[in-house]
Amino acid sequence: MATEKFETALKKLEDVVRRLEGGSLSLEDSLKAFEEGVRQASFCAKKLDEAEQRVEVLLKRKDGSLVREPFEPEEG
Amino acid sequence: MNIFADKTILTVTRLTALLRGVLEENFEHVWVKGEVSNLSAPSSGHLYFTLKDSGAQLRCLMFKSAAKNLKFRFNDGMGLIVRGRISVYDQRGEYQLVCEYLEPAGAGALQMAFTQLKERLSQEGLFEEARKLAMPAFPRRVGVVTSPTGAAIHDVLNVLKRRFASLNILLYPVRVQGEGAAVEIANALDEMNRLNMVDVLIVGRGGGSLEDLWAFNEEVVARAIHRSRIPVISAVGHETDWTICDFVADLRAPTPSAAAEMVIASSEELRARVEALNHRLCLLIERRLNTLESCLKVLRRALQDPSLMLGHLAQRVDDISERLNLALENSVLRRKESFVRLQANLLHHNPERQANAQRQRIKLLIAEAERLLVARLEGFKQQFGSDAARLDVLSPLNTISRGYSVTTRIADGHVVHDAAQLAVGDRLRLRFHRGSAECSVETVETAKT
Numbered sequence: 001m002a003t004e005k006f007e008t009a010l011k012k013l014e015d016v017v018r019r020l021e022g023g024s025l026s027l028e029d030s031l032k033a034f035e036e037g038v039r040q041a042s043f044c045a046k047k048l049d050e051a052e053q054r055v056e057v058l059l060k061r062k063d064g065s066l067v068r069e070p071f072e073p074e075e076g
Numbered sequence: 077m078n079i080f081a082d083k084t085i086l087t088v089t090r091l092t093a094l095l096r097g098v099l100e101e102n103f104e105h106v107w108v109k110g111e112v113s114n115l116s117a118p119s120s121g122h123l124y125f126t127l128k129d130s131g132a133q134l135r136c137l138m139f140k141s142a143a144k145n146l147k148f149r150f151n152d153g154m155g156l157i158v159r160g161r162i163s164v165y166d167q168r169g170e171y172q173l174v175c176e177y178l179e180p181a182g183a184g185a186l187q188m189a190f191t192q193l194k195e196r197l198s199q200e201g202l203f204e205e206a207r208k209l210a211m212p213a214f215p216r217r218v219g220v221v222t223s224p225t226g227a228a229i230h231d232v233l234n235v236l237k238r239r240f241a242s243l244n245i246l247l248y249p250v251r252v253q254g255e256g257a258a259v260e261i262a263n264a265l266d267e268m269n270r271l272n273m274v275d276v277l278i279v280g281r282g283g284g285s286l287e288d289l290w291a292f293n294e295e296v297v298a299r300a301i302h303r304s305r306i307p308v309i310s311a312v313g314h315e316t317d318w319t320i321c322d323f324v325a326d327l328r329a330p331t332p333s334a335a336a337e338m339v340i341a342s343s344e345e346l347r348a349r350v351e352a353l354n355h356r357l358c359l360l361i362e363r364r365l366n367t368l369e370s371c372l373k374v375l376r377r378a379l380q381d382p383s384l385m386l387g388h389l390a391q392r393v394d395d396i397s398e399r400l401n402l403a404l405e406n407s408v409l410r411r412k413e414s415f416v417r418l419q420a421n422l423l424h425h426n427p428e429r430q431a432n433a434q435r436q437r438i439k440l441l442i443a444e445a446e447r448l449l450v451a452r453l454e455g456f457k458q459q460f461g462s463d464a465a466r467l468d469v470l471s472p473l474n475t476i477s478r479g480y481s482v483t484t485r486i487a488d489g490h491v492v493h494d495a496a497q498l499a500v501g502d503r504l505r506l507r508f509h510r511g512s513a514e515c516s517v518e519t520v521e522t523a524k525t
Contacts, residue, residue, distance in 0.1 A: 006214050010346075013353050020360040027368055034361040041354035047214075048347050049242075055233060057224060057247040058271075066271070071224070071247050 006047045013040040089166070096164035099171055103162035108173065109181055110134065112154050127158065127173070135172040136160070142176050147189035155181035186286055190293050193320055197295070202302050208326040209307040212275040214346050215339050217244040219274035219306070221264045224249040227282030228311065228332035235336035243339065246274055252281035258294035265300040265308070277304065278335045279321065280311030292319040301325055311335035477509040486514065496522045 016037035019025060025033060057071035086094070110127030117123050121140030126133050136158065150156060160175040180188045197203065222228040229247060236243055248264040251257045261279065268277055279301065281289070291297060292312045298320045301308045310325030311332040322328040329335035468474070472482065483492040486503040498504075502517045 010213070010350065010353075013350070013357075017353055017356050017360065020357065020364065023364070027364075030361060030364050034357060037357040038354075041350060041357065044350040045347075045354075048343070048350065053236060053242050053244070055245040055247070057249060059249075066267070068246065071245070 006044060009040045009043045009047070013037055013044060016040065088169075092164060092166050092169060095171075096166070099162045099164055105159070105161060106173070107157060107159050108134065109155070109157050112150055112156055113152050115150070115152050123175075125152075127156065135170055136175055137172050138175040138178070146178070147186065148180065148192050150178070150180065157181050186290065186293075190320065193293065193295055193298070194323065197298055197320065197324065202298060203323045207302075209305075211307055211309075211327060211338075211342055213342065215243075215275040215342060217246060217274040218339055219246050219248060219268045219277040221248045221250055221261060221268065221277060221279040222281055222332070223252045226252060228252075228280050231282070231331065231333040232278065232336040235333050235340070239337075239340050243343075253284065253288045253291055257291035258297050261291055262294075262296045262300035265297075265304055269304050269306055272306070274306060276339060277306050277308045278311055278329070278332065278339070279308060279325070280329075280332050280335065281313065282332065283313045283317065289313050289317055289319055292321040294320070297321055298324045309335045309338065473509070476507070479509070482507045494523070495520050 016033050019033055020030060020037070055071045056068045058066045059069055060066055108127060110129050110133075113126045113128055113133075115123070115125040121143060123138040123143050125136050125138075127136050128134070138160075156178050157180075158173065158175045158178040160173045160177075162171055163174050164171045201207065220229060220232060224247060232245070236245070248268055250260045250264045252261070265277065265279065268274060279292075279297075281292070289312055292310070301310070301321060301324045307326045309327045309329050310319070310321040311329040311334065312319045312321055313331075315330035327338065329338055476482065484490060484505050484507070485492055485498075486505050490497075492498060492504065498517050498520050500517050500520060504515055504517065506513050506515060
């Protein structure tokens with residue numbers, strides 16, 4: 001699920017920041033962590049931007065199954 | 077009133093049937109108010125109780141079919157207003173009220189039902205905070221269970237439009253009031269859980285009267301919300317309307333619009349969090365690099381002049397050797413002083429000195445001893461002189477000189493004091509003042525006693 005991926009990325013990003021704040025990383029590890037952080041941050045930002053506004057309604061078919069259709073609210 | 081001609085004899089059954097006819101015909105639709113007592117609810121589902129006031133009591137019965145429509149539960153001591161018809165229970169010859177509808181006297185029936193359900197569900201733990209689900213951090217697909225033509229969905233969509241929020245809305249259309257609405261809402265919640273297509277559910281409707289909102293006070297809806305594995309936001313009516321739904325939901329929104337705002341807010345918060353983290357990340361790496369760079373500078377500077385460091389070391393060696401010498405000198409000096417002190421002490425205790433002292437003492441003692449001896453001898457000499465004078469007085473020689481003699485027996489040399497010691501013929505020596513003579517005993521005369 002996309003949500004889980006987003007949340008995993010966010011968690012990774014937080015971990016990276018915490019590790020860098022710890023200050024015990026070698027220069028090489030710091031740079032690696034930084035790269036990882038930048039990657040997760042841009043992934044998160046992308047996911048946030050990706051969300052599209054879509055309004056659908058669930059309609060029940062005669063056989064009882066449900067189908068999604070675009071929802072147009074009645075004005076008034 | 078006498079409806080029978082003369083002496084018409086009726087059976088009990090007949091009379092009871094007649095009375096029933098009269099009662100049922102005339103009291104087909106009555107409202108009566110009283111206090112409940114002797115309530116009994118057997119497994120048949122019918123309810124039996126007595127309504128009473130200070131003056132009388134009335135047996136009541138409510139069949140299962142009517143009892144199941146009751147929205148609240150009543151018990152002994154409660155005041156009720158009851159609608160029903162009078163009937164007769166032939167077998168016991170009792171008349172009773174068959175209740176069709178009843179409501180609490182005082183508070184309205186709906187209010188009572190609300191209070192009772194709330195209390196019951198609360199005791200069951202349905203409202204406990206610990207059992208509530210957390211809102212998703214990043215809700216992107218939102219399920220809305222409400223009427224497709226009502227104000228709630230309209231408000232939600234308006235908010236989204238105004239805020240340019242990128243949310244995916246899935247509407248599950250239901251009736252939100254009237255008979256069967258509660259069951260429909262509950263089913264919709266279950267169905268949404270089964271489909272598992274949304275991150276969060278909003279269930280609600282726009283404002284209305286207590287009766288209009290009633291579906292959201294039904295137990296079946298409360299239980300469906302409680303069962304839901306997807307977090308549920310309740311958004312019923314206006315801010316002042318509180319429903320059972322609000323208590324059991326994971327989050328209560330005062331209105332449907334507010335529910336939409338809450339959902340958007342969480343995704344906006346998230347965006348801010350990601351941005352803040354990103355910023356922090358850049359700041360941290362920059363600071364890290366700066367720190368390393370300044371470290372490098374310091375080190376490089378230190379590396380430029382190694383002789384300086386050697387100079388420092390040489391100085392340190394000198395310093396230490398000087399301190400070492402000083403320490404050595406100090407140590408020798410201290411030991412020397414100690415030696416001198418010990419030597420003086422030793423001389424003071426020289427044995428030669430002691431021997432001299434003893435010798436001196438012995439001389440003194442000898443002189444003293446001589447002095448004492450001479451004194452003692454002098455003492456003896458004087459003593460002897462006086463003793464000799466006294467001896468002279470006591471000497472037998474003196475006595476003898478006055479004419480007495482001393483007689484001793486020659487045989488044993490003993491001095492003879494008593495004639496009884498003698499026998500005739502014993503040889504005796506007589507000693508005189510001058511010279512002596514031997515003689516023998518002629519006769520013995522013993523002294524008379």
